[in-house]
Amino acid sequence: MDNIKNISKKYKSAITIGLVFILGFSSGYVLKGMTTPNEVDSVAVNKEVEPKKDTNNNEDVFSEDNETDKKEEKKDEQNTEDKGDKLSTKVEEGFKTTIVSGSSDEEIIKNNNFITDSKISIQDRLEAKRVAENFVQAITAFDISDVEGTAKRPVKYVSKDKVKEIEGLYLFLGKSKEIKKSIIDEVYTTEKENKDGNDYIYFRVTVEWHCIDKNDQKISGGDESYMCQLLKEDGVYKVFQYHVD
Structure with a gap:
């Protein structure tokens, strides 16, 4: 091309x-x-x-x-990221991002679906957005040929007290051979208002995916939305709470 x-x-x-x-x-x-x-x-x-x-x-x-x-x-291009290149958390291989830059703060806010009235800096919200997007894709995409790698990916994006909970999601991964893997197709992310006025940042992340079955055929997947609550832990944004939205 x-x-x-x-x-x-x-x-x-x-x-x-x-x-x-x-x-x-x-x-x-x-x-x-x-x-x-x-x-x-x-x-x-x-x-x-x-x-x-x-x-x-x-x-x-x-x-x-x-x-x-x-x-x-x-x-x-959905994966284009000028300001995103400077973020401490990078896009994982096979994942997508909606982070884009702009010629002004106002344009960055608009391009990234940020709320206009926030006490949190744009840079911090970009950092948190990257973590939220990576996390949701990590808990949605899987590959039964790499159970250990699949289970480890989302753990690094959550707070310390959430690690055991996330690890438990993968206890039975690979037991069924009907579906070999799921692959992310699209990501949509929007910042949501923090009505409590504290330092939490909220993002609603929607992912669409398709699957590969045991015969290596592409089949329909689905879509799902998660609300993620993020806060800095040891200087890095982590997901403290999340739920299907």
Whole structure:
């Protein structure tokens, strides 16, 4: 896909025979109706044409368009995270995140579905949001071929007094062989108001998933929402309480 985008930009001014790309994004991941690399090569000119320079500032005349395209790609991809890269907790492999950045505090609040009136800093709420999203995905996704790894993942996101409770959820994982694994498809997260005015942060996290059965076939999964209550423990946000919402 990146090769196709690069080719389309490279010959943007040179191709005059009406090459058209139809980009169809579904949740930032699926491309439909895309011209194949071979088809692009068949209509591309043989000689590389250098982009024209702007004599006023000696910059490529395409630079502004390219920058706009990059910004749009970032905005569309669910896993894009500028400010998120600086968070102490990272997105686990195979997990998704809804954390995105913005050009102002107001934009970050809007982009991340934060409440507008909070005494908690934006950075702290981003940290807590990451933990909440990772935790909910960790207790939803499983793989019976790695029972130990599956059981360990959510433990690191909860407070110390919740560890035993979480470990108990996996006592019977793998006993049934009908379903081999569940895989996260989508995540939706919204901050909820703390009506008590204390330091707890609340996030409602909804996940959608599908499953792989014993015959390695993809089957329907489902969706579920959890309300997570988070607070710092030893300087790091942890889930202190959670329930199906």
